[in-house]
Amino acid sequence: MLLIHCPYCKEKLPELEFEYAGQAHIARPLNPAEQSDAEWRDYLFIRSNVRGDHAEQWRHTHGCGRYFNALRNTVSDKFIATYEIEQPRPTGSEEGEKSNEQLES
Amino acid sequence: MSNLRVDGKGRINRDKRIRFTFDGVSYEGFEGDTVASALLANGVHLMGRSFKYHRPRGPVTAGSEEPNALIGTSRGGAGRFEPNTRATVQEIYEGLTTVSQNKWPSLNFDVGAINDKLHKLFAAGFYYKTFMWPKSFWDKVYEPVIRASAGLGVSPSEPDADAYASRYLYAELLIVGAGPAGLAAALTAARNGTDVVLVDENRELGGSLLSEAPASIDGKPTETWLSECIEELSTLPNVRLMTRSVAIGYYHENMVGVAEKLTDHLAYPPAGAPRERMWRIRAKEVILAQGALERPLVFDGNDRPGVMMASAAQTYLNRYGVKVGTAAVVMTSHDSAWYAAFDLVDAGVTIAALVDVRSSVGDHLLSEAQARGITVKTGHTVLSVAGKKRVSGVQVGRVTGDGKVSDITSVSCDTVLMSGGWTPSLHLFSHTKGSLHWDEENEVFLPGEKTERCHIAGGGRGLWSQQAAFDDGVLAAEQALTSLGQTAKTISVDVDGDRAGSGIVMEELPSNDDKLLAGHL
Numbered sequence: 001m002l003l004i005h006c007p008y009c010k011e012k013l014p015e016l017e018f019e020y021a022g023q024a025h026i027a028r029p030l031n032p033a034e035q036s037d038a039e040w041r042d043y044l045f046i047r048s049n050v051r052g053d054h055a056e057q058w059r060h061t062h063g064c065g066r067y068f069n070a071l072r073n074t075v076s077d078k079f080i081a082t083y084e085i086e087q088p089r090p091t092g093s094e095e096g097e098k099s100n101e102q103l104e105s
Numbered sequence: 106m107s108n109l110r111v112d113g114k115g116r117i118n119r120d121k122r123i124r125f126t127f128d129g130v131s132y133e134g135f136e137g138d139t140v141a142s143a144l145l146a147n148g149v150h151l152m153g154r155s156f157k158y159h160r161p162r163g164p165v166t167a168g169s170e171e172p173n174a175l176i177g178t179s180r181g182g183a184g185r186f187e188p189n190t191r192a193t194v195q196e197i198y199e200g201l202t203t204v205s206q207n208k209w210p211s212l213n214f215d216v217g218a219i220n221d222k223l224h225k226l227f228a229a230g231f232y233y234k235t236f237m238w239p240k241s242f243w244d245k246v247y248e249p250v251i252r253a254s255a256g257l258g259v260s261p262s263e264p265d266a267d268a269y270a271s272r273y274l275y276a277e278l279l280i281v282g283a284g285p286a287g288l289a290a291a292l293t294a295a296r297n298g299t300d301v302v303l304v305d306e307n308r309e310l311g312g313s314l315l316s317e318a319p320a321s322i323d324g325k326p327t328e329t330w331l332s333e334c335i336e337e338l339s340t341l342p343n344v345r346l347m348t349r350s351v352a353i354g355y356y357h358e359n360m361v362g363v364a365e366k367l368t369d370h371l372a373y374p375p376a377g378a379p380r381e382r383m384w385r386i387r388a389k390e391v392i393l394a395q396g397a398l399e400r401p402l403v404f405d406g407n408d409r410p411g412v413m414m415a416s417a418a419q420t421y422l423n424r425y426g427v428k429v430g431t432a433a434v435v436m437t438s439h440d441s442a443w444y445a446a447f448d449l450v451d452a453g454v455t456i457a458a459l460v461d462v463r464s465s466v467g468d469h470l471l472s473e474a475q476a477r478g479i480t481v482k483t484g485h486t487v488l489s490v491a492g493k494k495r496v497s498g499v500q501v502g503r504v505t506g507d508g509k510v511s512d513i514t515s516v517s518c519d520t521v522l523m524s525g526g527w528t529p530s531l532h533l534f535s536h537t538k539g540s541l542h543w544d545e546e547n548e549v550f551l552p553g554e555k556t557e558r559c560h561i562a563g564g565g566r567g568l569w570s571q572q573a574a575f576d577d578g579v580l581a582a583e584q585a586l587t588s589l590g591q592t593a594k595t596i597s598v599d600v601d602g603d604r605a606g607s608g609i610v611m612e613e614l615p616s617n618d619d620k621l622l623a624g625h626l
């Protein structure tokens with residue numbers, strides 16, 4: 001069972017408290033009516049399937065209840081970083097094999 | 106039935122006799138016996154049949170690695186029957202009812218064993234290929250036949266009547282396995298004040314020390330040293346000892362699942378007590394000290410009742426005070442089986458022949474064997490086993506230069522003890538996606554890259570002697586404590602009469618057949 005650091009609670013807690021909430025950094029188009037069918041389809045359904053570092057949203061369902069972002073390596077299943085929802089994807093994420101514990105300190 | 110108990114041997118309580126049944130027959134054993142050790146003491150090796158060919162099977166090991174002696178168990182009452190319990194693990198208690206599996210109509214006379222005679226017709230995948238068509242036959246015809254003849258045991262038909270508990274636990278250091286390496290690690294960390302949990306699947310802590318006690322440890326008899334060690338650990342407030350507790354899974358971020366058996370050894374469990382407790386233990390550091398498993402050797406008939414691992418015979422003798430037979434042939438490619446043979450001879454078992462496929466072995470082994478009057482056959486191999494429901498003899502021959510066998514003779518015996526060396530027990534480590542690397546020199550897989558904060562100690566790293574395991578346990582604890590940011594005060598444990606040894610690995614023993622029949626399922 002993974003341990004996940006909630007950037008709002010500032011605590012590392014068991015995976016059981018969290019829920020996965022899909023790929024991160026997908027902005028909703030400001031005016032959906034102006035979207036073509038293809039653009040709207042891409043926004044709704046087209047997702048990446050990364051082998052490596054993946055930016056994704058998690059929700060601290062059984063805690064503060066807030067959504068946040070995380071960078072997780074899909075091969076090692078280790079969290080590289082967790083960050084607040086409006087923050088950009090962290091750079092220098094090629095250290096994909098490092099655990100989030102090492103990055104916290 | 107013969108009584109094969111050895112006076113003065115074993116860690117059973119001879120003041121407490123226990124009766125249980127196996128296939129309706131009542132047997133007597135002692136407190137501390139497993140079903141397998143008690144049956145073996147009564148001369149019973151035939152404990153089940155294989156699931157496809159219904160070949161007679163007996164226990165080959167004395168522990169949780171047992172593939173053959175699977176039985177159904179019940180303490181009576183609805184919902185308390187359980188199939189596929191290892192007879193080598195299940196402790197006996199007054200009123201325990203056990204049954205053999207995969208037999209019809211009885212264990213001694215089995216109709217399905219005809220499959221064994223027709224094995225050439227039943228190629229691999231027989232069930233899947235033969236029972237495929239027509240589709241409508243599945244429910245009514247094929248499935249019931251397959252279920253009745255091919256299953257492993259019988260599924261319980263009533264809801265489980267027992268209650269099961271679940272707990273979380275946190276520790277600085279979790280140690281899995283309480284043999285020499287695990288105990289040394291626990292002592293080192295415990296004396297340092299570290300918060301330690303030590304789990305072991307057995308009734309007693311001690312691991313291989315219970316099966317093969319060295320002459321002395323720290324100048325004391327092994328038994329004294331062990332009880333003092335356990336006494337010390339159990340009085341320290343920072344140590345939790347858990348017996349009958351199997352580490353069943355190693356999950357992310359050092360979480361280890363441990364199934365603790367609470368009542369399966371009790372004649373009268375306390376009312377309302379859970380039968381098992383599932384622990385989720387999250388530890389900052391983990392030491393895996395799970396030892397090694399002895400490798401079987403491949404020869405025709407190596408699955409006959411009476412054929413077992415040399416270390417198992419040694420465990421039955423030293424831990425349960427049971428001779429697994431009266432006349433044994435030892436077939437080995439490793440020194441450790443020689444020591445097993447010496448223990449057996451000293452307890453009154455005849456070693457009809459000690460066969461070693463290696464052409465030369467250490468002089469100290471030869472002279473110890475000679476002192477005991479053992480017939481040694483180095484550069485020889487066992488070709489085949491005679492006997493159906495119990496071994497009655499073996500064919501032994503000399504290995505020639507071209508890998509064939511000549512000068513074949515028959516040797517009578519009621520037991521064959523085999524050893525093909527040792528394989529590090531790294532199952533839990535593999536749960537963590539830890540890699541294994543092949544060690545050319547010793548011909549074993551050893552732990553490689555780690556993904557979790559864990560350390561492997563002792564037999565798991567291919568260290569076969571008890572002194573080496575003690576030393577490695579101390580080292581692993583020091584590494585774990587350093588990783589925790591603690592400074593470890595080192596300790597030392599000194600073994601006298603250590604039986605270090607080496608061997609070679611044989612994929613298949615030499616034989617004059619082109620190929621042995623692969624796999625008697």
Ligand SMILES: [Zn+2]
Nearest residue numbers: 006009060064
């Ligand atoms: Zn939170």
